[in-house]
Amino acid sequence: MARLPPQVLVVFDEAYYEFVEEMPDTLRYMRDGRNVVTLRTFSKIHGLASLRIGYGIARPELIEVMHKTRQPFNVNGVGQVGALAALADEEHQRETKELTDRGRAFFEKEFAAMKLRFVPSVANFVLVNVGDGLAVFRALLQRKVIVRAMKGYNLPEWVRITIGTMDQNRKCVEALRRVLGS
């Protein structure tokens, strides 16, 4: 940010904001009058991905430009009611964060035991090196476990595993052990 020309617009994607304990304060750039937009979503900790709703925070001049170019009716009424309820539901957010923290610790412990390399995470997924990401994705799919192969991100050896309930996490690790063992 210090080296960026002031006319350049910076977009911060904070989809995992609520999962991060020491989140950098990006709103201070907006307060300083910089050209930034901070994006948040209801798709992650709030679990409302199907309602297609999120929000952006920026200076009014920037928001005004976006209003001129955005699609009409881009957010529906049901989504807005759900989003407002979700903001107030701090217990759900706390429970989801706790479940995710537990699940992440479980996956990381299991990966270490299986001697798999992984990228330490603070979000609701873990990136893990399984050798052949696409093959492991397909084999897990056969066992009704869906992960994301990262070939499209130029990481052919890796898969991204989303943290679920502890039952789902255990099922995933069990399937992974079988797939990698065979």
Ligand SMILES: Cc1ncc(COP(=O)(O)O)c(C=O)c1O
């Ligand atoms: C970094 C990041 N940003 C944004 C999104 C999607 O957010 P939305 O459902 O609000 O489009 C995702 C979901 O996978 C994500 O991982």
